[in-house]
Amino acid sequence: MTIDALPDAWDALHAALPPRWFVGRPSFDEYRGQWAIYAYDPFEKAVLGHREREWVAVGKGELEAVVEMTRCLGELREGKVPR
Numbered sequence: 001m002t003i004d005a006l007p008d009a010w011d012a013l014h015a016a017l018p019p020r021w022f023v024g025r026p027s028f029d030e031y032r033g034q035w036a037i038y039a040y041d042p043f044e045k046a047v048l049g050h051r052e053r054e055w056v057a058v059g060k061g062e063l064e065a066v067v068e069m070t071r072c073l074g075e076l077r078e079g080k081v082p083r
Contacts, residue, residue, distance in 0.1 A: 035065040
């Protein structure tokens with residue numbers, strides 16, 4: 001990983017965000033040994049705390065989680081369901 005890799009990955013993630021979506025800060029889950037990042041549409045009205053327009057991406061490192069979220073958000077933006 002180069003010094004610029006993580007900032008560049010964040011730039012790509014913000015460019016891939018569907019309109020009105022928000023992305024949170026990545027967090028490390030010590031139990032699972034992986035990083036996770038959460039994104040959602042804050043304008044969607046949640047029903048009993050559940051949102052349909054939300055996504056979680058995980059990776060072995062922070063960079064991997066950000067890159068995975070970028071891929072998933074790009075697919076969601078195109079109307080696809082990421083796999």
